[in-house]
Amino acid sequence: MIRFECDYNEGAHERILQRLMETNMEQTSGYGTDDHCERARMLIRQACGQEEADVHFLVGGTQTNTTVIASILRPHQGVIAAVSGHIAVHETGAIEATGHKVLTVPSPDGKITAAQVKAVYDAHAQESSPEHSVQPGMVYISQPTEYGTMYSKAELEALYAVSKACGLPFFVDGARLGYALASKDCDMTMADLARLCDVFYIGGTKIGALMGEAVVILNDALKRDFRYIIKQKGGLLAKGRLLGIQFETLFEDGLYLEISRHAVDMALKIYDILKQHGVQFLYDSPTNQQFPILPDSLLAQLSQDYTFTFWEKVDHSRSAVRFCTSWATRPENVEALTRDIVSLLQKDKDPAEFAEAVAVLETAAMV
Amino acid sequence: MIRFECDYNEGAHERILQRLMETNMEQTSGYGTDDHCERARMLIRQACGQEEADVHFLVGGTQTNTTVIASILRPHQGVIAAVSGHIAVHETGAIEATGHKVLTVPSPDGKITAAQVKAVYDAHAQESSPEHSVQPGMVYISQPTEYGTMYSKAELEALYAVSKACGLPFFVDGARLGYALASKDCDMTMADLARLCDVFYIGGTKIGALMGEAVVILNDALKRDFRYIIKQKGGLLAKGRLLGIQFETLFEDGLYLEISRHAVDMALKIYDILKQHGVQFLYDSPTNQQFPILPDSLLAQLSQDYTFTFWEKVDHSRSAVRFCTSWATRPENVEALTRDIVSLLQKDKDPAEFAEAVAVLETAAMV
Amino acid sequence: MIRFECDYNEGAHERILQRLMETNMEQTSGYGTDDHCERARMLIRQACGQEEADVHFLVGGTQTNTTVIASILRPHQGVIAAVSGHIAVHETGAIEATGHKVLTVPSPDGKITAAQVKAVYDAHAQESSPEHSVQPGMVYISQPTEYGTMYSKAELEALYAVSKACGLPFFVDGARLGYALASKDCDMTMADLARLCDVFYIGGTKIGALMGEAVVILNDALKRDFRYIIKQKGGLLAKGRLLGIQFETLFEDGLYLEISRHAVDMALKIYDILKQHGVQFLYDSPTNQQFPILPDSLLAQLSQDYTFTFWEKVDHSRSAVRFCTSWATRPENVEALTRDIVSLLQKDKDPAEFAEAVAVLETAAMV
Amino acid sequence: MIRFECDYNEGAHERILQRLMETNMEQTSGYGTDDHCERARMLIRQACGQEEADVHFLVGGTQTNTTVIASILRPHQGVIAAVSGHIAVHETGAIEATGHKVLTVPSPDGKITAAQVKAVYDAHAQESSPEHSVQPGMVYISQPTEYGTMYSKAELEALYAVSKACGLPFFVDGARLGYALASKDCDMTMADLARLCDVFYIGGTKIGALMGEAVVILNDALKRDFRYIIKQKGGLLAKGRLLGIQFETLFEDGLYLEISRHAVDMALKIYDILKQHGVQFLYDSPTNQQFPILPDSLLAQLSQDYTFTFWEKVDHSRSAVRFCTSWATRPENVEALTRDIVSLLQKDKDPAEFAEAVAVLETAAMV
Known part of the structure; x- marks a missing residue:
């Protein structure tokens, strides 16, 4: 995790x-x-x-x-x-x-x-x-x-x-x-x-x-x-x-500002990559917290490997969640996260492919 | 100190x-x-x-x-x-x-x-x-x-x-x-x-x-x-x-009890040695805090090298103070402390010798 | 008053x-x-x-x-x-x-x-x-x-x-x-x-x-x-x-219910009469507090003789106010109040007639 | 009462x-x-x-x-x-x-x-x-x-x-x-x-x-x-x-001082009369509260007709109690109180006469 x-x-x-x-x-x-x-x-x-x-x-x-x-x-x-x-x-x-x-x-x-x-x-x-x-x-x-x-x-x-x-x-x-x-x-x-x-x-x-x-x-x-x-x-x-x-x-x-900068860089990487893939954000945050709006089915999948915070339901099929980075966030983790989201987003475009994911959603408890 | x-x-x-x-x-x-x-x-x-x-x-x-x-x-x-x-x-x-x-x-x-x-x-x-x-x-x-x-x-x-x-x-x-x-x-x-x-x-x-x-x-x-x-x-x-x-x-x-025992041993060493030299104690404590009653002149001298807590005046020339030991107390510090107190006590028996100490007392601020 | x-x-x-x-x-x-x-x-x-x-x-x-x-x-x-x-x-x-x-x-x-x-x-x-x-x-x-x-x-x-x-x-x-x-x-x-x-x-x-x-x-x-x-x-x-x-x-x-009933009767008299004259109410209250919406100019006039509570501005020229009755409210006071409001409402329909009232409004402080 | x-x-x-x-x-x-x-x-x-x-x-x-x-x-x-x-x-x-x-x-x-x-x-x-x-x-x-x-x-x-x-x-x-x-x-x-x-x-x-x-x-x-x-x-x-x-x-x-004076007068009457009969007081009060020390047996009797406040036990057979006077205290009540206490005190001097009173004491609850 x-x-x-x-x-x-x-x-x-x-x-x-x-x-x-x-x-x-x-x-x-x-x-x-x-x-x-x-x-x-x-x-x-x-x-x-x-x-x-x-x-x-x-x-x-x-x-x-x-x-x-x-x-x-x-x-x-x-x-x-x-x-x-x-x-x-x-x-x-x-x-x-x-x-x-x-x-x-x-x-x-x-x-x-x-x-x-x-x-x-x-x-x-x-x-x-x-x-x-x-x-x-x-x-x-x-x-x-x-x-x-x-x-x-x-x-x-x-x-x-x-x-x-x-x-x-x-x-x-x-x-x-x-x-x-x-x-x-x-x-x-x-x-x-x-x-x-x-x-x-x-x-x-x-x-x-x-x-x-x-x-x-x-x-x-x-x-x-x-x-x-x-x-x-x-x-x-x-x-x-x-x-x-x-x-x-x-x-x-x-040191205080130096490590803060690292966190913000990591957060903006998440922001930039998701933005490029058409993801919307609940707030326009330039700091270490990012609030993307993602399909619930995707989030259910994602929560198998990552923890994040549920923020609010946006519509019947999407929610905003929060990802925090910090002074300790590893670049490889940010890469893995964004890669997995992007990959899930692409699958998501074919709803048929996602019958299984929806089933998962109904039982899984989000973090 | x-x-x-x-x-x-x-x-x-x-x-x-x-x-x-x-x-x-x-x-x-x-x-x-x-x-x-x-x-x-x-x-x-x-x-x-x-x-x-x-x-x-x-x-x-x-x-x-x-x-x-x-x-x-x-x-x-x-x-x-x-x-x-x-x-x-x-x-x-x-x-x-x-x-x-x-x-x-x-x-x-x-x-x-x-x-x-x-x-x-x-x-x-x-x-x-x-x-x-x-x-x-x-x-x-x-x-x-x-x-x-x-x-x-x-x-x-x-x-x-x-x-x-x-x-x-x-x-x-x-x-x-x-x-x-x-x-x-x-x-x-x-x-x-x-x-x-x-x-x-x-x-x-x-x-x-x-x-x-x-x-x-x-x-x-x-x-x-x-x-x-x-x-x-x-x-x-x-x-x-x-x-x-x-x-x-x-x-x-x-570990908890082991290090606690060390502190108590150190405290009792202070108690035993001072007791042997006729020092009275305000309370009869079997734990890591000891409350000897000592001459104010002695305490003034002692406070040049050691910190301890003033507890209360006992009579016009003596006070009770508190010494705490802990899991971290070094035996050599306990030895130094007791040696110095005993040495000061012995000098104290000759009041003439202590004209200077009394002068110190009047200006020094106890910790 | x-x-x-x-x-x-x-x-x-x-x-x-x-x-x-x-x-x-x-x-x-x-x-x-x-x-x-x-x-x-x-x-x-x-x-x-x-x-x-x-x-x-x-x-x-x-x-x-x-x-x-x-x-x-x-x-x-x-x-x-x-x-x-x-x-x-x-x-x-x-x-x-x-x-x-x-x-x-x-x-x-x-x-x-x-x-x-x-x-x-x-x-x-x-x-x-x-x-x-x-x-x-x-x-x-x-x-x-x-x-x-x-x-x-x-x-x-x-x-x-x-x-x-x-x-x-x-x-x-x-x-x-x-x-x-x-x-x-x-x-x-x-x-x-x-x-x-x-x-x-x-x-x-x-x-x-x-x-x-x-x-x-x-x-x-x-x-x-x-x-x-x-x-x-x-x-x-x-x-x-x-x-x-x-x-x-x-x-x-x-006695408790008896005098309560009197207050409610008095309040509903205010409600009924104002309603008959086309006054709107902020809330639909069946109890002793009534919240009519009245022209600010009228309220300024009214406050010369009556106290009531300003509740909120409703639009640029009208406010809701509160009239309370109680066990002690005298029927003749309710009659006077409603008569005076109705009379002011009627004058209000002729804006020309109210040049004076508007002037009053600008200086008077509502209770 | x-x-x-x-x-x-x-x-x-x-x-x-x-x-x-x-x-x-x-x-x-x-x-x-x-x-x-x-x-x-x-x-x-x-x-x-x-x-x-x-x-x-x-x-x-x-x-x-x-x-x-x-x-x-x-x-x-x-x-x-x-x-x-x-x-x-x-x-x-x-x-x-x-x-x-x-x-x-x-x-x-x-x-x-x-x-x-x-x-x-x-x-x-x-x-x-x-x-x-x-x-x-x-x-x-x-x-x-x-x-x-x-x-x-x-x-x-x-x-x-x-x-x-x-x-x-x-x-x-x-x-x-x-x-x-x-x-x-x-x-x-x-x-x-x-x-x-x-x-x-x-x-x-x-x-x-x-x-x-x-x-x-x-x-x-x-x-x-x-x-x-x-x-x-x-x-x-x-x-x-x-x-x-x-x-x-x-x-x-x-009026405030006038009625206060009445209360104090009433209190001092109690004080003076009891004092004359040898009663001691717990505090030396010049105001409207008086704290006589009286035999418990007497207090048990007295409590049949008067309310007062138990204050504290003074010794094995006597207690201090509080009598308050006020602007409303009636002179005839003060007279009755002091007369009854004095009368009970006199009986109290013959202990034999008081077998009954002691029995009462053991069951009665003082106010």
């Missing part, structure tokens, strides 16, 4: 494992107060061009989103997000569990617009009795989005400007940040992002690390007591050094 | 790192659904003699305590714990953050008794209007305790019996469980513990792993939907395999 | 005030343990035909919804509701503040269907990793709805059946229950409702009482420890007798 | 009921935006000598404490209170349910001291890793306390000064405030109190009103968005006018 269902199917980049081996018996203090964390913080500040940024290391994405959001909102406030946002659908109500509503706005492509933020803010402010509904308290986006799409620099500028005008801290979930920054369509750097939000994080779990997310707090007002919230929400790793060592390795000579 | 301030100063046992290297490029599914986790679960069930137990892997202790407790209590219920319990003092209100009060009982030695549990339960049940105060909903202990002390099998039997009689699930925090089970004073096995509680966990972070705690749920009523709570509280590691691989290694041939 | 913007513009029905006077210096025990509460419970059980029901008195609607929902859900569960449901939009995130997501479904008329409940349940159950999203844990509707519409007995039967089949407690918010039961289109009694849900409440605040809601718990599994949750959520009134006396009065000889 | 077990056994002062009658059919807007609330706010500001204070009306004490505290604390913060404080023991974990720990300090007399606040603050600030424990975020006291004792003006000044120095908002629960201010031992006015805290409330439920507490916010930083929190926590009464009318009545010509 070759796996494309997510971007965390393997362990860590070998250089990271190497560093963990080398440093294993060093004695360090706990909870992120060690020298490796300190050096990783410094490297990240440099990459952001923000000497005054606070940098904290947490373990996973849900934890990081929850911790950042809970640290910012007052009890009566909610967070504006796309209806497809990770915090809105994939975190088992982690945000609500800290007492806050996710205020969703529609989004066909996974992105939200400055105009939407303004509209939510204005609608609330103009109510005759605003205290009867949740007050918008911050804005959440992810870069890239759940659908692999990206915000342009201009879009981020507009979102940051409107957030500021409304007094709403602007938070960017970067669980897959490298896969946006490494995209050839991307018109911004990490330093640009750091100028255009109040707080963001750099995902390690999905990009080369065993685990780990680096939160970068730019806005001074959000820095205070953040370690308390990390601890309370269960994110203060005893051996914080593990996170420090990993981010040190990822940031000391450009 | 030689570190004794906690039991997570180093990375992981070399066999664990080795296994992480070997398995690094295996492709597995996420969130603990992989074969390594499955095998680790099986090994733990065997070690517990409980084929029907549910086993889940989480990342850290605060997260594990919060997740287990939040999964059990109804909104109006609290958890009974020693006033010195980890959940009562060292978790930044993580339990309260999920809505629950920690109902503390006094404890000179870190332990609570069956009689105390009964008393709390009865006092509440006998109130004329019990609904005006928090209902006891479960019992929490740790084995060993925060003070390094241990429950005997008989004490656990009594606690479990009274908890059952009161309808209170009984939860054992085993963040340092190995260090209890490996103590020569210990009269129980992991299988005994598994028979004597509703849910417990096996700490990996402090015993050989990079990180990780294995929750073992014995009581069927507590098994339902536990993965939802893990996810919501931020503990469902994307690369769950990391936890599976580590517990697989710790449990496949007795 | 004559008020139609809500159904709590006046104090209490005079018989209630009378009883409060008569009983004022009686000495009773607190927190709803007095004889008046006991008798009110008995009367409500009789009205429900449910001798085993638990009946509790709370102060207001948001409090009651929060208390009931928090008492039922486990931490990872959410409540299914119409997107327009009171708990979804008008309670400042009170449900989320207890840790739970409101799982909204679309609803053009304020109602939800059994098929929608089934669909939400199935969609969740069929996810490959259901633990990554909030588990549906109960179903919430209000009878009548926020839009004045009502569920038929058949609709409630279907909702209750599907809820039961899915293991979801079914909760009916009856803040305006009387106004449904007293509607001439209503095909059910309070006893019918009590057979068709797990828990519901009978609103007093909007129907004759100073304040107060009576929660009726039918399902034994939901009865346990409910008073603890009331207390914790701030709803256990010290002088609980106040609620007991009010519900006693409302239920001892049919 | 004559009731002394609490100070909310009757309805409301007759003048309040009178005003509710007179205003009953006035039409007003909801949620505290009516003219009665506005006038009550103005009268309370005058009584406080604080023209800029924000005044809000809530329904009950637990609700008010929860709302105020939740509006102030950040997620990682707790509230300092006496171990006997209402929020620590009598509110079913309402504070914890909003996510916050109550940081208790010992208190033999129900009061806490400025030195204790300083000590808690310093202990936390001086921890080497303060983020591992709950940060003190505010200070809570009640005036008078749960034990009927009072803070002097000097004590309040000290508490306010130390709170300010530590950056901790200082909150005074005045559920029984009138009974302190009306005490002849009291050396402060409501205006003094308003100068010496950040936020306090004036209890109506226990002093003349049907229900209601008036929150007075002095510190500008705490004023923002408070109505949102009231709404979310279920305290925004639809017919807010009810609270407005009651506080208007209590404050328009000194």
Whole structure:
């Protein structure tokens, strides 16, 4: 079985494992107060061009989103997000569990617009009795989005400007940040992002690390007591050094972007080849997630050898699925995948030939 | 600087790192659904003699305590714990953050008794209007305790019996469980513990792993939907395999107990040597934490070369401090530490000789 | 100014005030343990035909919804509701503040269907990793709805059946229950409702009482420890007798339905008269709330003498507004209102005549 | 049965009921935006000598404490209170349910001291890793306390000064405030109190009103968005006018203090008479709660005719109990109570005479 269902199917980049081996018996203090964390913080500040940024290391994405959001909102406030946002659908109500509503706005492509933020803010402010509904308290986006799409620099500028005008801290979930920054369509750097939000994080779990997310707090007002919230929400790793060592390795000579670029290259190879063979895509993603629309009969066949994620039914005979690549994706696997899809597509053109495949479809469970 | 301030100063046992290297490029599914986790679960069930137990892997202790407790209590219920319990003092209100009060009982030695549990339960049940105060909903202990002390099998039997009689699930925090089970004073096995509680966990972070705690749920009523709570509280590691691989290694041939025994041996060496030289101890600990009472002047000197944890002032000139050993503690470091303490103690007998030390004391900051 | 913007513009029905006077210096025990509460419970059980029901008195609607929902859900569960449901939009995130997501479904008329409940349940159950999203844990509707519409007995039967089949407690918010039961289109009694849900409440605040809601718990599994949750959520009134006396009065000889009927009669008078004059309505409401669509210019004029609630813009020149009647609405006020609207409508037909009105519109602020 | 077990056994002062009658059919807007609330706010500001204070009306004490505290604390913060404080023991974990720990300090007399606040603050600030424990975020006291004792003006000044120095908002629960201010031992006015805290409330439920507490916010930083929190926590009464009318009545010509004085007079009569007959008291209370220590046999007899609250066993044959008086206490009831106690005390001196009483004791359940 070759796996494309997510971007965390393997362990860590070998250089990271190497560093963990080398440093294993060093004695360090706990909870992120060690020298490796300190050096990783410094490297990240440099990459952001923000000497005054606070940098904290947490373990996973849900934890990081929850911790950042809970640290910012007052009890009566909610967070504006796309209806497809990770915090809105994939975190088992982690945000609500800290007492806050996710205020969703529609989004066909996974992105939200400055105009939407303004509209939510204005609608609330103009109510005759605003205290009867949740007050918008911050804005959440992810870069890239759940659908692999990206915000342009201009879009981020507009979102940051409107957030500021409304007094709403602007938070960017970067669980897959490298896969946006490494995209050839991307018109911004990490330093640009750091100028255009109040707080963001750099995902390690999905990009080369065993685990780990680096939160970068730019806005001074959000820095205070953040370690308390990390601890309370269960994110203060005893051996914080593990996170420090990993981010040190990822940031000391450009490894983070280098391996991100590999993932994006692999994804675009899938895109290009399928496109050439007439496959349509649900979203137009320039990053490491691709969402082709394929015949259900083909998918049933394909799932014998490959894992991928069912996304949604498109019509009675076709579905969109998701293929993820990552820093660890092997070119030979991408070749095999695309070759097999193309081959199945060609057979598919002769429906008679596919009596058997349809039968398979009815019994097989897709991954 | 030689570190004794906690039991997570180093990375992981070399066999664990080795296994992480070997398995690094295996492709597995996420969130603990992989074969390594499955095998680790099986090994733990065997070690517990409980084929029907549910086993889940989480990342850290605060997260594990919060997740287990939040999964059990109804909104109006609290958890009974020693006033010195980890959940009562060292978790930044993580339990309260999920809505629950920690109902503390006094404890000179870190332990609570069956009689105390009964008393709390009865006092509440006998109130004329019990609904005006928090209902006891479960019992929490740790084995060993925060003070390094241990429950005997008989004490656990009594606690479990009274908890059952009161309808209170009984939860054992085993963040340092190995260090209890490996103590020569210990009269129980992991299988005994598994028979004597509703849910417990096996700490990996402090015993050989990079990180990780294995929750073992014995009581069927507590098994339902536990993965939802893990996810919501931020503990469902994307690369769950990391936890599976580590517990697989710790449990496949007795490594967990073997390295725990080393830590306890090292701790008792400290205890024995200091005892021989007339040092008193704050608690009578047979596990990996030792709490000698030493002159402040001596501690000031000692802190030039060693880290340890200040515990409490005992009188105007002496304090109790904590030394932790671990699976990673080197015998030569224990020798150096005890030699230096003994040497300082001997100098200390001549107060004149220590004018200098007292001066140092006034300026030095203890770790 | 004559008020139609809500159904709590006046104090209490005079018989209630009378009883409060008569009983004022009686000495009773607190927190709803007095004889008046006991008798009110008995009367409500009789009205429900449910001798085993638990009946509790709370102060207001948001409090009651929060208390009931928090008492039922486990931490990872959410409540299914119409997107327009009171708990979804008008309670400042009170449900989320207890840790739970409101799982909204679309609803053009304020109602939800059994098929929608089934669909939400199935969609969740069929996810490959259901633990990554909030588990549906109960179903919430209000009878009548926020839009004045009502569920038929058949609709409630279907909702209750599907809820039961899915293991979801079914909760009916009856803040305006009387106004449904007293509607001439209503095909059910309070006893019918009590057979068709797990828990519901009978609103007093909007129907004759100073304040107060009576929660009726039918399902034994939901009865346990409910008073603890009331207390914790701030709803256990010290002088609980106040609620007991009010519900006693409302239920001892049919007063509740009698005054509800008056409100509905008044509302239908507004409906009938406006309908005769060609006015369209946003929703087809047979209860005490009416939602006519009227010219903005007319509304601006009308708001000089009457209060009502702006609901939504319908097109560039017309808006839907809400008029509420209540137990306290005076026939002469309804006559004045309808007469004035009709008169304004007639003038409106001659646009020339309305130059002045348009000017007014631009400066006047609608209530 | 004559009731002394609490100070909310009757309805409301007759003048309040009178005003509710007179205003009953006035039409007003909801949620505290009516003219009665506005006038009550103005009268309370005058009584406080604080023209800029924000005044809000809530329904009950637990609700008010929860709302105020939740509006102030950040997620990682707790509230300092006496171990006997209402929020620590009598509110079913309402504070914890909003996510916050109550940081208790010992208190033999129900009061806490400025030195204790300083000590808690310093202990936390001086921890080497303060983020591992709950940060003190505010200070809570009640005036008078749960034990009927009072803070002097000097004590309040000290508490306010130390709170300010530590950056901790200082909150005074005045559920029984009138009974302190009306005490002849009291050396402060409501205006003094308003100068010496950040936020306090004036209890109506226990002093003349049907229900209601008036929150007075002095510190500008705490004023923002408070109505949102009231709404979310279920305290925004639809017919807010009810609270407005009651506080208007209590404050328009000194009724609040006048009826408070009556309660205190009644309480001191109990105190004086029992004292004359050699009865000891558990606390030295100058307010409306008295805590005599009486023989259990006597209490068993007394409970045939009177209700009172069991407080604690003092020795094998005596208990402390609580008698509350209120604005509604009748002098003839106080006379009867004291006469009966004195008479029972005299019989008690002849133990032989009491064989029967002891037998009664063993079966009777005290209220």
